[in-house]
Amino acid sequence: MASDTELTDAELERIQRASIQYQTEIDTAHVRELLEETSPDLLDGLSGVTAYNRLPPEEQLAREIQFFRACEADPNTRPDDPAFLFTKMTVEQGISTITVYDEYHRFEPCVDKVFKLDDDQIADLHSYITAFKDSDYYTTLRQDTQPFLEHFPKWNPANLTADNVLFGKKLYESVVNICERGFPNLLAMKRVLDGERPENEPLQRKRATSVRRELTDTDNMNAVYFDFIVKKFDPRLRNGIAHGDLLNETTQQEVRIPTEDWSYSYEEFNKVITANIANALFLTGTFMALVDWEFQMRQFDESGRDTLEL
Incomplete structure (x- = not known):
């Protein structure tokens, strides 16, 4: 398990992929800084998935990294786990907006x-x-x-x-x-x-x-x-x-x-x-x-x- 600010090879690879997806350079040092103050709750302080998607790339990545670290720490997945809840919210908010x-x-x-x-x-x-x-x-x-x-x-x-x-x-x-x-x-x-x-x-x-x-x-x-x-x-x-x-x-x-x-x-x-x-x-x-x-x-x-x- 990585420390609060240390990034694993897999996390660095995720940042690299995100740089391609966002078509911009990601400030990895800033991601490390944000990790110190980021909650494992992916949507902490946000109204939903749409608000999350509109965050700066570095903040999205810091939230993702902490989120998945928390998921990996508890391998006994349940329907009320964060990963499932985020998937659920993605569906429900997407359908709500379409409606x-x-x-x-x-x-x-x-x-x-x-x-x-x-x-x-x-x-x-x-x-x-x-x-x-x-x-x-x-x-x-x-x-x-x-x-x-x-x-x-x-x-x-x-x-x-x-x-x-x-x-x-x-x-x-x-x-x-x-x-x-x-x-x-x-x-x-x-x-x-x-x-x-x-x-x-x-x-x-x-x-x-x-x-x-x-x-x-x-x-x-x-x-x-x-x-x-x-x-x-x-x-x-x-x-x-x-x-x-x-x-x-x-x-x-x-x-x-x-x-x-x-x-x-x-x-x-x-x-x-x-x-x-x-x-x-x-x-x-x-x-x-x-x-x-x-x-x-x-x-x-x-x-x-x-x-x-x-």
Whole structure:
């Protein structure tokens, strides 16, 4: 066990990975200083996971290190242990935020189906998610997640101004990357339902359009758990932004894509952005935490399992 300020090789490696995820240099000396005053309670003094995600990287890391040291000191895990409680809070707060945007009905079929997976299916899906978290694809997702988590709370769907459209355009750039990296994880669940054992590399390398097509395939009964999520992704808007074809018509209060002969009123544009903020929230943490939670709870007798408040 490391002393209060000494860092193990594994902890130094965690800091190195975080530096890549945050795309900034981490002040390791400052992390050591923070360890002296940091509680093992990951969310000590915070309102929840969202507040934690908005902390400076060094403070997040100091909290993580103390948190996991406390977990390692007590190997007899229980449903009320900090690691489980953090996973639970990640799911519940993610769903709560999605509900505030009045979007949860689109995710409910997928969430309910996770609870109904049999033991082999949840084990296969959890194995896939674990492999994903150990890959560069996850690091890429985390790099896109950090600016998204910083900016999305400022989004106001009722704000029908040109400035808000510019802000929404910037948000959608992050959302697109999150969806294109996160939708393959939903496809992994569909493949599990199809009776397969999905592997990380093939799904992450699959073309984004092919992933979306399979998740919305009306000829496959298992697509019903994902199509309401994926259909809200707007590839036309994605291409308009990527190709510099988006025109903000401030006098008409509409957003046009001249090359597509397509336009959105400001209200329609805001609805697209809001729906995909909900998609990004689900894909950045909520879905993966949900799979982790359900897999962890299956390790206990039913009488000892905790439940989520959704």
